[in-house]
Amino acid sequence: MIELKLNGLNVKAEEGWTLLETARFYGLEIPTLCYNEGLSVFGGCRLCLVEIGEGPKARLVSSCTYPAEEGLVVRTDTKRVIEARRMMIELMVSIAPNSKKIQDLASKFNVTQVRFKVRNEECVLCGLCVRMCAEQMDGRAIGFQNRGYKKKISTPFDLRSEECRQCGGCIYICPVCQLRCQGPEADTTLCNACLTMDPTCLDHYDELQCWMYDAGRCGTCVREK
Amino acid sequence: MDAVITTVQSTLTRHQNEKRALIAILQDIQAEYNFLPREALEFVAKSLGVPLIDVIGVATFYRAFSLKPRGRHLVTVCLGTACHVRGGPKILSEFVKKLAISPGDTTKDKHFTLETVACLGCCAIGPVVVVDGNYYAHTTIRKVDSIVRKYAKKRVKK
Structure with a gap:
């Protein structure tokens, strides 16, 4: 141990x-x-x-x-951790604002603004579909291509791959394309409709003061606000 | 396309069909054809037992490889910070005008390919233009024409 x-x-x-x-x-x-x-x-x-x-x-x-x-x-x-997470969520919302999963995260972590250019790319390059295809489905039909800002996930030559059995595993696991958020509109980007949670104790302390936040039940101190 | 397969087969044999030699094999194919033909990539993947998508992942990751046919002469214009402030973009647009292609493309006669690069590490001699490994330092718009002419197709005398 x-x-x-x-x-x-x-x-x-x-x-x-x-x-x-x-x-x-x-x-x-x-x-x-x-x-x-x-x-x-x-x-x-x-x-x-x-x-x-x-x-x-x-x-x-x-x-x-x-x-x-x-x-x-x-x-x-810590404050540093939560700020870093918020920044990551903000960046991801700016790339794929139509993802319910990412919008839920934004609500949960009280991301209230998106300061980046909205790109509507529908892919945050999380690589779940690539790993799903290779590891669970033994397919290896899709993978990362190019590098840097041109990086994308696709099949060889962007054509239907011979390895693909159309199992749909990649779509099933995708955090962006499966569940769509209907909330964000062109001028708002952020939905923030489903739930809003903000640990107010972070305004006074460097760290959270209880474990409830991690259990997903940060309560009273938030609602008082 | 059997010719491609035969050439690739001899390259593979030279590298003993080893998976770890993938980059070296791709480099040899690139040197042979100036780009990576689709049939070659598919054949390499099949022969080495590497998923095709991984071969393509490698081939698209490195700038040295190209999936599109390249011309005989590769013109690279540096657009790094130092070259940028010294007029790199203007030189690029001069090349675009002279060769009548946009960056990343190849002329119709397959003679020139125009590419940009973010930095070549020799900022002191910027703006830099590289043609087939030959460096042209302190390039100006006026020098573009002589560079293009130097590599232009030699006219057949009648």
Whole structure:
């Protein structure tokens, strides 16, 4: 067993667990988008960021890829973490505002503005479909192509792939194309209709003051606002 | 297209059909044809036992590879920060005018391909234009014509 400190508590993790698995085992709800239990980890969406270490050496790492280490100090909800997550959500909303999953995340983390040019690209390059196809469906029909701002997911030569059995696994797992959000309009981008949660204690403290937020039930202090 | 397969087969044999030699194999094919023909990529994927999509992922990732046929002479105009402020875009538009193609395209006679690059690391001699590995330092709009003429098709004397 590995012993580490999670949000000030001494917890134990099994050999080979990641920080995300450890945190989820203890009931902390760390948001993820590109993570799926049945697939290999990707570390692409950066929503699962947590802060490790203390003082000036503290840094943000993606908890889905970082293995639990002996004596590690992990904080899952510092101001820095939540601000970083908000930025990631804001960026993703600007790319794919029609995704219900991303809009829900925006509401949940109180992303109230999108300062980036809205691109309506319908793909955030989370790679779920690529891994789904290769790992679960044994297909390897789609993959990443090009690099940098030209990066995209497609079949070879953008034609129907011989490897594709049209199982639909890629569509099933896609956070953007399956569930559509009807809320955002051209001038608003953000929907924020389904739920709004804002931990008000962050205005006064550097860290969350209770575990309810992680359990998805941050309550009274928010509604008083 | 059997000729392509035969050439690719000899390249593969030279690399002993090893998966890890994928980039080297693609480089050889690129050197042979100046681009990566579709049949060649499909044949490489099949022979090496690598999924076609992975071969294409590699082929599209590196700038050295091209899936579109390239011309005999590759003109690269640097548009990095240093070259940009010294007039790189103007030189590019001069090439666009002279060759009558947009960046990334090839002239109809397959003689020139025009490309841009973000930085070549030799900012001191900018703005830089590279043609087939030959560097042209401190390029100006006026020099564009002589560069193009130097590589233009040699006229057959009648």
